Amino acid sequence: MKALDKYLQRVRIQKARNFIQKNDSVLDIGSVDGIMFESWKGHISKGVGVDPTLKEPIKTELYSLYPGYFPEACPKGETFNAITLLAVLEHIPTTQQKELAKNCFEYLKPKGKLIITVPSPQVDTILEILLKLGLIEGMSLEEHYGYKPGDTESIFTSPYFKLLHKEKFQLGLNNLFVFERI
Numbered sequence: 001m002k003a004l005d006k007y008l009q010r011v012r013i014q015k016a017r018n019f020i021q022k023n024d025s026v027l028d029i030g031s032v033d034g035i036m037f038e039s040w041k042g043h044i045s046k047g048v049g050v051d052p053t054l055k056e057p058i059k060t061e062l063y064s065l066y067p068g069y070f071p072e073a074c075p076k077g078e079t080f081n082a083i084t085l086l087a088v089l090e091h092i093p094t095t096q097q098k099e100l101a102k103n104c105f106e107y108l109k110p111k112g113k114l115i116i117t118v119p120s121p122q123v124d125t126i127l128e129i130l131l132k133l134g135l136i137e138g139m140s141l142e143e144h145y146g147y148k149p150g151d152t153e154s155i156f157t158s159p160y161f162k163l164l165h166k167e168k169f170q171l172g173l174n175n176l177f178v179f180e181r182i
Contacts, residue, residue: 004130013040026080026084027083028048034063049063051068053067086115089118116152156177
């Protein structure tokens, strides 16, 4: 990752951390290399991450990362205080999003938080320019399909979740949604 990629990632991680309680267990969908868990040492009790780009499992005292897709790659029977999807939802096909909501519900403890960040649609154009200039790496832009942040509430609300918080950040180029398991 390039410096700008890392900066954008850090901002998303910090936004999410504001909704993570001390000693929470966290499932991160799209965990990449576990950098979020590393930055939350001393704050969370444990982390589990899944990411299709991982070549092999990674285990530390604080977290375990598994190659593959959610929920197939997740340990069965575990539930978490929080699930994060930071810059992930825009990569998931529309036909799979309702099933994603159901699976998140099943992996969350009662009153657990689902924390999602998604870029605004105009970000794809900006990222394409930054990619051409060599300022960022690919960020899997080929998987973006023009996701509309306004669709997030309809995917994740009743019967599984209620919206607790939403905000735009980074000059309106990113969106944060925090849901609570019903």
